[in-house]
Amino acid sequence: MQQAPDVITLQHVADRAGVSRATASLALSGKGRIAPATRQRVKDAADDLDYVVNVMARNLRGSRSGAIGLYVPDHTLSFRYYMDVAFGAVEEAQASDLLVTLMPTAFAPRSGITEHLDGFIMIDPIDGDPIVERLLSGRSPVVSGEDAPADAEEPYGVVYGDHRRGIRLLLDHLWANGCRRPACLLPDRSIAWGRGMQDGYREWCAEKGIAEHMLVGDFQSTTEQVRGLLDGLLGALDGVDGIIAAPEGTALIALDAIRSAGLEIGHDLLLASYVDSDSLALVEPSITALDLHAREFGRQCMQLLADSLDGGSRRGERVEVAISVIERRSTRRIP
Template identity: 30%
Template sequence: MATMSDVAKAAGVSRATASYALRGDPRIAPETAERVRRAASDLHYTTNLSARSLRSGRSGVIGVAIFELDKPYPSEMSAAVSREAARHDLETIVQQTSNSKEREISILRKVTSQLCDATIFSPGNISPEEITALYGGKPLILLDDISDEPLFDCVFTPCEDGAAAAIRHLIDIGCEHIGVLGVDYNALVDDRQSTTVSGRRLAGALRAFDEAGIDVDERNFIPVDHWGTPGAREAARELADTAGGLPFDGMFCMTDSLALGAIRGFADAGVHVPDDVAIVGFDGINEGEYSVPSLTTVSTDLNDLAAKAVGLLLDRLDEDARNLPQEERAGVRRLTADYRLIQRESTRR
């Protein structure tokens, strides 16, 4: 079986150059890359790429690196991206970043740069500068990029407008004392938090309160570690035990998982949703439709998010295929997915 060294020798290049060429690295001159691919094909070197990809320089595979795939929303998002990719005859390799910087680095270095034509990536612990050094020059689309000076195309979830819609809905159904579960009121004091998902949802909630002329302070906001269902359940129990009674008649939860945990915690304490407290979640996960009560939610349009992310990716792949010089390529683009508020039993009074 031919090795990478055999391919390099046949093409008259170094082993490193041969490796980069077979991965489609744009830093390799087109004529050199073609010579390497021809040598690999002649030697039947197909360990990492199919014969088709050796001819075209493409594998037909995109990477999808998402946090916490064991939770409903990231899993449903990945499925939507995979469906959209399949519509364009692309396969997907889905990886879990696990909120670990080392894991994110490993995925970029070992998987996406070597096996994939392009990547849709949800960064959590790695800086744009580190991404630039690791991603191998292939198209990279970020999800919810938190950087102040964007280097890559990005698709955002509709955090600010969606959170504002949730607060307005609670006001519209008559709630006068509204709590927000899952974020610290003082989070925006740290500029680095302002572009995070939680920071943008907090900003949207504060905007809606301000527009409605409702004064809020830190007592209206209840942080929950890791946005986990168990933490939300415990927080709801504690709120139900507040001296003088439950302080809220409406609650916006930063995610549907938090909302479902809160509903369970209130039920444990004998508090009824929506009669005693109305609850709105955010994300639109499938479980919310079947909970008791069913969950009112700000539902991110995952099909729209996937279409926008894959569309950006295809545009960048097309620019690479045409070898456009940098000055003729589109600038960094930032899109936001659509959303809709779905009213169900948890706010139906």
């Protein structure tokens, strides 16, 4: 019986499967026009031999590092949504044998700290961010999670949620439950989903023939600043009978403000969050929210970027990730 070699190479797999080395490589990478039976034969041979792809050698041949950068502005890192996006990207990266580096946000715009990375994913790029501008003007491919600033270079591709539609989903849900004058605490227009939400809210109010009650904050607003906006709204309620709060976490501040004002959710007004989190299902009453499918969002970003590194057949593609309502008690009227 022939003794198995100490180191299993791609050539051993090819010989076992009775194909060329090139065919074996394509079959194991999932590329090329190869008959399903041949692809399966190669995979079976690799399994029989316990073959492990030499990722380092493959990257050296392609002049790649095998690592990509994920850029998320540091003021968002405490939010569950962004961590779920990152986990989705990491899970998808495993299929392409890519490592994901969470990029530091405080490095100087001219720093060479990211020069070794093969490409980048940036999530919720903010207008005027010098790091966003540097990434988009560089030589490496960039995928943007939500639309990039209008005056920046075009990214390789965009993954996005339809936030104009998303805010309308929540507004329609509140309307169906008797809310006739909803107020919204929304992000400013420096990010794409802030623009989409504001536009969607204004359009919806115009269609219903009702007055707008829009409070605008940003990710860097403190808890005290958000609470001050909400206290002012509730102090001059002026018929407002519902609140939609964004970004993540502000619905809990709204819940406390409502209680402090002596108002009852389900009787005096309804409450919803634009972004879901674990805590919203656990508070009393539980708070209705949107599911932005964050992990799928991250996976789609990584799929686009992996395509760009493999030759780029999807340049300019826009991939929409669904948004859906998670109904909970905070938007149910008390009989």
